[in-house]
Amino acid sequence: MDSLLRFENVSFSYHSEHDSPDGLQPTALSNINVTIRSGEVVAILGHNGSGKSTFAKLCNGIIKPTGGKVYVNGIDTSDDNNLLAVRQVLGMVFQNPDNQLVATVVEEDVAFALENLGVKSEEIRARVDEALEAVGMSEYKEHAPHRLSGGQKQRVAIAGIIAMRPSCIVMDEPTAMLDPEGRREVLETIKKLNSELGITIVIITHHMNEAALCDRVIVMDHGHVLIDDTPRKVFAEYELLKHHSLTVPQTVELTHFAGLPPALTIAECVEQLYTQITGG
Ligand code: ADP
Ligand code: MG
Numbered sequence: 001m002d003s004l005l006r007f008e009n010v011s012f013s014y015h016s017e018h019d020s021p022d023g024l025q026p027t028a029l030s031n032i033n034v035t036i037r038s039g040e041v042v043a044i045l046g047h048n049g050s051g052k053s054t055f056a057k058l059c060n061g062i063i064k065p066t067g068g069k070v071y072v073n074g075i076d077t078s079d080d081n082n083l084l085a086v087r088q089v090l091g092m093v094f095q096n097p098d099n100q101l102v103a104t105v106v107e108e109d110v111a112f113a114l115e116n117l118g119v120k121s122e123e124i125r126a127r128v129d130e131a132l133e134a135v136g137m138s139e140y141k142e143h144a145p146h147r148l149s150g151g152q153k154q155r156v157a158i159a160g161i162i163a164m165r166p167s168c169i170v171m172d173e174p175t176a177m178l179d180p181e182g183r184r185e186v187l188e189t190i191k192k193l194n195s196e197l198g199i200t201i202v203i204i205t206h207h208m209n210e211a212a213l214c215d216r217v218i219v220m221d222h223g224h225v226l227i228d229d230t231p232r233k234v235f236a237e238y239e240l241l242k243h244h245s246l247t248v249p250q251t252v253e254l255t256h257f258a259g260l261p262p263a264l265t266i267a268e269c270v271e272q273l274y275t276q277i278t279g280g
Contacts, residue, residue, distance in 0.1 A: 004073060004168050004200050005036040005059060005090065011067035012054050028054040029223045031068070036202060038167065041194050043211035043231075044204045046220030047245050052204045055220065056172040059202070060090045073167065091161035093171040097153035098146075100160070106148075107132065107141040110159045124163075131162040134197065135189050151182025155189055162193065168200040169193070175207065183207070208235075208249040212264040219246065235262040 012029040029051045036042055046052050057063045058070050061077035070077040072086045094100060103109035110128045119127070132138045135155040140148065145156055154174055161169055171190070175183040187210060193199045203210065211217050217234040219226040221244050227234050235241070235252045242248075251269035252262040258276060263269035 002038045003035045003071075004038045005034075005170075005202070006071040007032045007034040007055075007058070007068070008071070009033060009068035010058060010065045010070055012051075012058060012063065013066050027066075027223055029058070032223075032225060034218060034225060034228065036168070036200060038200055039194070039198055040216055041190070041201045041214045042203070042216045042218060043214040044202065044218045044220060045206075045208070045211055045246065046226075050220040051223040052220055053172055054223075056092065056170050056202075056204060059170045060087050060092055062092075088164060089166055090168045090170060091164055091166040093154070093158055093161060093169060093174050095173040095176045097150060097157045097177070100157040101145040101153060104144055105141075106137065106143050106145055106156050109145055109156055110141075110163050113160060114163055127163045127165070128159075131159040132156075134162050134193060135159045136185075149182060150178045151185035154178060154182065154186050158186070158189060158193075162197075162199075166199065168202070170202040170204075172204045173206065174203065175205065175210065183210075187213070208247055208252075212249045212251075219244070231264055232262060235264070238262070 010029060010032040011027050013027045044052050044055065058065060060072065061083045064078045073089045075082045075086055077086050101109050102112055107128050110131050111124050114124045114127060132141055135158050137152065137155050137159060140152065145153060148156065175186050178186060190201055190203065194201050203214065205211055212231045212235065214231060217231045218228045219234060226244060227237060235248050238248060238256050249264065251264065251266060254269055255261065255263040255272055258273060260272045260276060263272050
């Protein structure tokens, strides 16, 4: 698989006048090396302040590394002349859908960025329809965004990104403000975008069961990468995760106490416990 997003020795410090004489705060990210390959679904975990949002903002040049380089499809994000190209490859979705919706009608909202880019109107029409279809919101195209549920709003925000036809979407806690139904809707949408459109997904989340469903999990701690592996290997590091104040999916908690390997889904958990209890 090709490298779509590459962090090469990336460090980042937030500037502030109130801090140390050199104006730098302690590093939010220290020497990060991460490569995301085309087609992957990657979860990023870590407690508050571990550097997850800083990582997300570096992905499309909202902020620039204070050390090292970030490449999107081989394009250096630190050069402002590259930002449009970078943002056409890599879209961002944030936590609060209300802050991402700008128009008073759903389809206008999805068209917004395309209009700003000067895309022709027939092309906009086609892309907006395709994007709303991809997130399952076609029937709401003439609705007012502010009257939708949280999950629906977040799917409209995702449609606005899809309309740009990105290769990769980075999402910073896209389900954090949603109820369980909204979370389910958004997660299903994400999985479909990956499996049907081949879009690479990086999702920052506090929900361990969401991470368990990804291809790969990166655990951040104090601005470093603590672990970067498959969910099965990451959740096998039960003691290490607990030591860093992280939780694990309930299915992993249960299998751990039963002395079994980590179960990533309820079905797997039931099967392992059943086999243990029946001795079969
Ligand atoms: P997370 O998303 O994992 O909670 P962040 O990337 O937001 O972590 O924060 C990493 C570190 O950078 C924290 O120590 C945080 O306090 C600091 N930080 C984040 N945003 C800013 C900012 N705008 N100005 C100064 N420091 C910041
Ligand atoms: Mg954050």
